[in-house]
Amino acid sequence: MTEFTTSHDGTRIAYDKVGSGPALVLVDGAMCYRDFGPCRSAAEHLSSHFTVYFYDRRGRGESGDTRPYAPEREYEDLAAVIAATGETPFVLGYSSGGGLVLQAAASGVPMRKLASYEAPYIGQKPGVPDYQKTLDALIADDDRAGALSFFMVKMVGGPAFLPLMMRLMPKVFRQLKAVAHTLPNDARVMGDFEVPTATLATITVPALIMGGSKAKPDMAAAVAGVAAAVPGAVHKTLAGQTHQVKDEAIAPELIAFFD
Numbered sequence: 001m002t003e004f005t006t007s008h009d010g011t012r013i014a015y016d017k018v019g020s021g022p023a024l025v026l027v028d029g030a031m032c033y034r035d036f037g038p039c040r041s042a043a044e045h046l047s048s049h050f051t052v053y054f055y056d057r058r059g060r061g062e063s064g065d066t067r068p069y070a071p072e073r074e075y076e077d078l079a080a081v082i083a084a085t086g087e088t089p090f091v092l093g094y095s096s097g098g099g100l101v102l103q104a105a106a107s108g109v110p111m112r113k114l115a116s117y118e119a120p121y122i123g124q125k126p127g128v129p130d131y132q133k134t135l136d137a138l139i140a141d142d143d144r145a146g147a148l149s150f151f152m153v154k155m156v157g158g159p160a161f162l163p164l165m166m167r168l169m170p171k172v173f174r175q176l177k178a179v180a181h182t183l184p185n186d187a188r189v190m191g192d193f194e195v196p197t198a199t200l201a202t203i204t205v206p207a208l209i210m211g212g213s214k215a216k217p218d219m220a221a222a223v224a225g226v227a228a229a230v231p232g233a234v235h236k237t238l239a240g241q242t243h244q245v246k247d248e249a250i251a252p253e254l255i256a257f258f259d
Contacts, residue, residue, distance in 0.1 A: 001016070002014050002015070002016060002062060003015055003016070003017065003084070004062075005080045005081055005083065005084040006080060007058070007066075007073065007076045007077045007079075007080045008073075008076040008079070008080070009066050009073060009076065010066060011058055011063070011064040011065070011066040011073070011077065012063065012064045013055055013056065013058065013063045013064070013077050013080055013081060014034070014055060014056045014061055014062035014063045015034075015053055015054065015055035015056070015081055015084065016034055016040075016043070016053070016054055016055075017051055017052065017053045017054075018043050018044060018047045018051075018052050019043070019046065019047025019048065019049070019050055019051050019052050020047070020048075020050075020051055021048075021049050021050045021051055022050055022051065022087070022089070022090065022112075022258070023050065023051050023052075023053060023085035023086075023087050023089035023090065024046060024050035024051070024052045024053070024089055024090045024091070024092065024254075024258065025052075025053045025054070025055075025078070025081055025082060025085065025089050025090070025091045025092070026039040026042060026043060026052060026053070026054040026091075026092050026093075026094075026097075027055075027057070027078065027091065027092065027093040027094065027097035027098075027100055027101050028054075028057060028060075028094060028097045029093075029094045029095025029096045029097040029098070029186070030095060030096050030151065030182075030183060030186040031148075031151075031176055031179050031180070031182070031183070032060075032094070032097075032179075033056045033057065033060035033061040033179060034054055034055065034056050034061050034062075035061065035175075036175045036176075036179075037094075038094055038244070038245075038247075039054035039094075040054065041247055042054075042092075042247050042250070042251070045247040045248070045251050046247075046251055046254065046255070049255050049258075049259070050090070050258070051085070053081055053084070053085055053089070055077075055081050057074060057077065057097075057182070057185075058073065058074060058077055058182075058185075059179065059181060059182040059185065060178075060179045060182055061179075063077075069184075069185055069188065070188070071100070071103065071185075071188050071189045072107070074100055074104075074185070074189065075100075075103065075104040075107050075109055078091070078100065078101070078104050078109055079104070079109045079110075082109065082110060082111070087112075088110050088111065088112045089111065089112060090111070090112050090113050090114070090115070090254075090258045091105075091111045091112075091113075091114045091115070092114070092115040092116075092117070092254060093114075093115070093116050093117070093119070094117050094118075094245075095117070095118055095119065095120055095243065096119065096120060096186040096189055096190055098116030098117055098118065098119035099116075099119040099120070099121065099189050099190050100189050101114055101115075101116055102114070102116055102119060102200055102203065102207075102226065102230070103189070103196070103199060105203045105205055105207075106199045106200060106202045106203050111205050112205070112258075113205055113206040113207070113208070113257065113258055114203075114205055114206075114207050114208070115207070115208040115209075115210065115253075115254060115257065115258075116207070116208070116209050116210065116226065117210045117211070117245055117250065118210070118211050118212065118215065118219055118222070118223060118243055118245075119190075119222065119223075119226055120190065120193065120219065120222060121190070121193055121194055121195040121196075121222040121225060121226060122193055122218040122219055122221075122222045123192075123193050123194055123218065124192065124193050125154070125155070125157070128154045128155070129154075131155055131187050131193070132184065132187045132188065134150055134154075135147055135150065135151070135183050135184040135187055136184050138150060139180070139181050139183070139184055144177045144180035144181065145163070145167075145177065145180075147180045147181075147183050148163060148166070148176055148177065148180050148183075149163040151183050152166075157216075195222060195225035195226055195229055196229075197225070197229045200226060200229035200230050201229055201230070201231065203230050203231065204231070206232065206234075206257075207230045207232070207233040207234070208233070208234045208236065208253065208254070208257045209223060209226050209227040209230065209233045209234065209235050209236070210223070210235075210236045210237070210238060210245075210250065210253060211223035211224075211236075211237055211238070211241075212237070212238050212240070212241030212242050212243065212245055212249075213237050213238065213239050213240060213241060214240065214241060214242045215241075215242070215243065219243070220237075223235070223237075234257065236253055238250065238253065
């Protein structure tokens with residue numbers, strides 16, 4: 001059943017919780033929310049060890065979308081979910097959600113331990129228009145399909161036919177378009193997409209920094225860079241995993257590190 005908490009600026013944030021045990025909060029990456037993405041499946045997989053909380057980031061699903069946007073508002077959203085747990089929880093972020101978790105921890109949001117999977121500090125690709133400006137312009141023109149295409153092909157590096165494939169799956173395409181306006185938010189969280197070494201060096205909670213063995217070289221370098229920047233971080237490479245990490249691969253690492 002959906003529950004709600006209120007962020008510092010009054011934005012209502014929707015979340016679910018499952019399981020029993022110490023609290024674990026999951027944070028989605030770009031375009032994902034409670035009903036689309038890895039968190040619901042991961043929550044069910046981890047529910048025998050933790051009380052797992054997963055939420056719709058602002059602008060997604062049933063959460064509000066108070067403007068103007070700033071990454072700091074999302075740190076406050078995470079803090080509100082953390083407060084709703086009634087304890088100092090473990091926190092896991094996927095992809096740009098990992099970047100969000102890392103920077104929230106650096107800003108002082110309370111966490112018992114944190115984990116990040118492939119926060120994409122991979123730089124901006126040469127010859128590609130500025131990510132932030134391009135996404136802002138596309139969303140300002142209400143070109144959600146164009147924003148999705150730019151993200152999937154130019155930023156992520158997917159094949160040029162990928163947007164067409166998405167259109168051939170109407171339900172998935174509708175779900176993606178429904179949150180496409182939040183793509184500029186993730187770009188703001190990631191900044192220049194370079195590892196924010198000085199910021200991450202201020203993190204004081206134990207951290208597990210993970211990537212997959214099938215990651216592209218730029219992603220593998222990003223994960224290694226984050227692990228080197230966070231004091232005392234544990235760096236793990238998950239065998240056989242891509243950016244879409246399987247629950248069966250990540251769950252044992254989380255259980256071992258958090259327990």
